[in-house]
Amino acid sequence: MLYSNLDVSEMFVDRQSQRSSMHSRHLNEQLVRVLKTIGYDVGFQKGQGQYLFDRDDVRYLDLLSGFGVFAIGRNHPALRKALKSVLDSDLPNLVQLDVSTLAGVLAERLLDYVPYLDKVFFANSGAECVEAAIKFARGATGRPGIVYCAHAFHGLSYGALSLTDDPNFRSGFEPLLPGCTPIPFNDLAALERALSSRQVAAFIFEPIQGKGVNMPTDEFLPGAAALCRKYGTLMVADEIQTGMGRTGRFLAVEHWNVEPDMVLIAKALSGGHVPVGALLTRKSIFDKIFNQMDRAVVHGSTFAKNDLAMAAGIATLEVLESEKLIEAAAKRGAELRLALTRMVPGYELMKEVRGKGLMIGIEFGPPKSLRLKASWNVLETANRGLFCQLITVPLFKDHKILTQVSGHGSHTIKLLPPLTITEEDCNWIETAFDNVIASSHKVPGAIWSLGKTLVDNAVRKSA
Secondary structure, three states, X not given: OOOHHHXXXXXXXXXXXXXHHXXXXXXXXXXXXXXXXXXXXXXXXXXXXXXXXXXXXXXXXXXXXXXXXXXXXXXXXXXXXXXXXXXXXXOOOOOOOOOOHHHHHHHHHXXXXXOOOOEEEEEOOHHHHHHHHHHHHHHHHOOOEEEEEOXXXXXXXXXXXXXXXXXXXXXXXXXXXXXXXXXXXOOHHHHHHHHOOOOEEEEXXXXXXXXXXXXXXXXXHXXXXXXXXXXXXXXXXXXXXXXXXXXXXXXXXXXXXXXXOEEEEOHHHHOOOOOOEEEEEOHHHHHHHOOOHHHOOOOOOOOOOOHHHHHHHHHHHHHHHHOOHHHHHHHHHHHHHHHHHOOHHHOOOEEEEEEEOOEEEXXXXXXXXXXXXXXXXXXXXXXXXXXXXXXXXXXXXXXOEEOEEOOOOOOEEEEXXXXXXXXXXXXXXXXXXXXXXXXXXXOOOHHHHHHHHHHHHHHHHHO
16 A cells, blocks of 8 residues: 555554564564464554553553663653654754764763763664674774673674673574673672783673673672773673663662773663664773774764764753653662562562662562472473563553563563653552462462463473
């Protein structure tokens, strides 16, 4: 069908009933199968702030926020206004043989938050920022090695994938980038052994690991900074998920008073509409990469400084400030963690609640009572980490809350809501989790019937 004046909203309405069939035919059929299996194929039609609305206009609370992209909520009016103003202004976008005014403004504003750094390199995504960090570190130090933490996730392009030890992502794509060495998270002795060769260009880390919401000890990041200085290694903070106010500070490293040599930001910087990433670094590093005129474009990305992306970043920073969302993340996060932590003594399957700001992990583990232990073991034998699906699926179906397990084989559910959530939303979360977790302790029961279905699916998959 052809659309007069190409009304995309009209196209969305006309074709939305075919979304699954189009994806099965032309895109990722396995994702469609997953969504149908767990009952998530509800056909979302609209997003506003922290809420999603399905084909029947039922409201859901979004605790996934597009993997942290929608920190200021979906379709924020300030962001929409900024993007429309760009489209209405006939700006000279991406001339390439010119410099971007809006990129200058966004760089200036980002560096105001991180005053110990001097330069910004823009990219299209977090993974592109990681790739740039690898190149900048090697180029600036003349060293080949990159050290990263076990259980890290830095992206899925080849360089970024080389900095994860998860076989679920690596399998089938090796060999990856040489010279990349993992150390255990929170292990300063292992880090010193790795850096002592003086062949390591960079130590790259997530201040709080996204896969599992793993927290650093109070000593780890300050100790790592001291070791990096001692051995001449650059310290690179991957704040792609933790940055932009997520943890109640603009950057998560601020909780530990650490000043890295590079900081990587993406996801929330986009406002959720136009992908953008930013690498912030010291002038001394930047000048070693772009060190003369014939190397002015030695690294870059065609669309990286496009006006829509820059406007999205500027508008997002404006909203964070005007609505005091960083302070809100600290307050709401503390309240929500306390409410969830109070549940732990009452439920033997609940082990721990951890995080900072509105990045929260709820960990489950093996029970002690015999009936629960037997059911738990059946699930674990079929597929490690399957129990968490017994929590996330009824949260979605029965309580209209969208959330996720924090990684393959993980026993932790991660909450990553928009920073705009209200006290009423927090009560919604608390009540829903309490109800679902209570149900998970009843054997037999509806939740364990779901478990049998998931086990059957896992067995068929492995057959």
